[in-house]
Amino acid sequence: MRTLALFEEAPYQCNFNARVLAVSEQGVALDQTLFYPTGGGQPGDQGHFLLPDGSVVAVVGTQRDPLHRSIIWHQLKEGAPVLSPDMELQGCLDWERRYLHMRMHTCLHLLCSIISAPVTGCSIGTNKGRLDFDLPDSTLDKEYITRSLNELINRGLEVSVRLLSSCEYDSLLEFAHIRTVTPALMQGVVRIVKIPGLDLQPCGGTHVRNIAEIGQVVCEKIEKKSRHNRRVTLRLT
Numbered sequence: 001m002r003t004l005a006l007f008e009e010a011p012y013q014c015n016f017n018a019r020v021l022a023v024s025e026q027g028v029a030l031d032q033t034l035f036y037p038t039g040g041g042q043p044g045d046q047g048h049f050l051l052p053d054g055s056v057v058a059v060v061g062t063q064r065d066p067l068h069r070s071i072i073w074h075q076l077k078e079g080a081p082v083l084s085p086d087m088e089l090q091g092c093l094d095w096e097r098r099y100l101h102m103r104m105h106t107c108l109h110l111l112c113s114i115i116s117a118p119v120t121g122c123s124i125g126t127n128k129g130r131l132d133f134d135l136p137d138s139t140l141d142k143e144y145i146t147r148s149l150n151e152l153i154n155r156g157l158e159v160s161v162r163l164l165s166s167c168e169y170d171s172l173l174e175f176a177h178i179r180t181v182t183p184a185l186m187q188g189v190v191r192i193v194k195i196p197g198l199d200l201q202p203c204g205g206t207h208v209r210n211i212a213e214i215g216q217v218v219c220e221k222i223e224k225k226s227r228h229n230r231r232v233t234l235r236l237t
């Protein structure tokens with residue numbers, strides 16, 4: 001079974017030491033990283049590298065390699081010095097931005113728990129986030145969603161994450177109700193995120209430890225994007 005990536009193992013850490021493995025037109029790959037790569041509607045992390053000579057290089061984005069999904073490329077700001085393989089460096093996340101993503105991402109799990117319809121789209125920003133639901137007859141109400149989310153947040157539940165092999169995932173009846181979701185497999189492993197009594201689903205994103213950290217939220221708008229599609233936008237307050 002695969003080991004956890006550093007950003008999964010230590011979602012609250014923002015500095016790390018690493019060694020350059022490869023440099024390509026896609027960016028810089030390291031032997032380990034805390035930078036979350038774009039995925040699941042959550043933007044890739046930004047931050048900087050501190051090089052051995054003391055210079056600072058901005059990291060403007062992070063993406064998985066489209067073919068070799070375990071490789072994570074860090075995109076450097078235009079005009080940055082060219083790094084070489086085996087160089088040791090320190091990576092530093094833009095923590096403020098990442099933590100906002102963690103709060104909003106976790107909040108979208110709560111939104112799934114109060115709207116029972118398939119999710120067809122997701123987008124996460126620093127203080128806003130949205131989910132699209134396949135919901136032809138909408139009775140969604142902004143005030144109801146705002147009140148329900150804040151009541152859930154006030155319950156202060158712990159968020160847990162565990163890894164399952166795809167066979168374990170298939171065999172566990174516990175997950176029968178989420179079989180319609182195609183799990184994101186990484187090296188044959190499904191990552192399951194659980195908020196007890198509220199939500200249980202495969203997810204590769206970053207989450208807060210306790211839903212109280214989300215803080216208060218407001219449902220900003222509900223849009224009809226097509227006959228079946230309802231878009232619900234939330235904002236952290």
Ligand SMILES: [Zn+2]
Nearest residue numbers: 193203204205
């Ligand atoms: Zn998630």
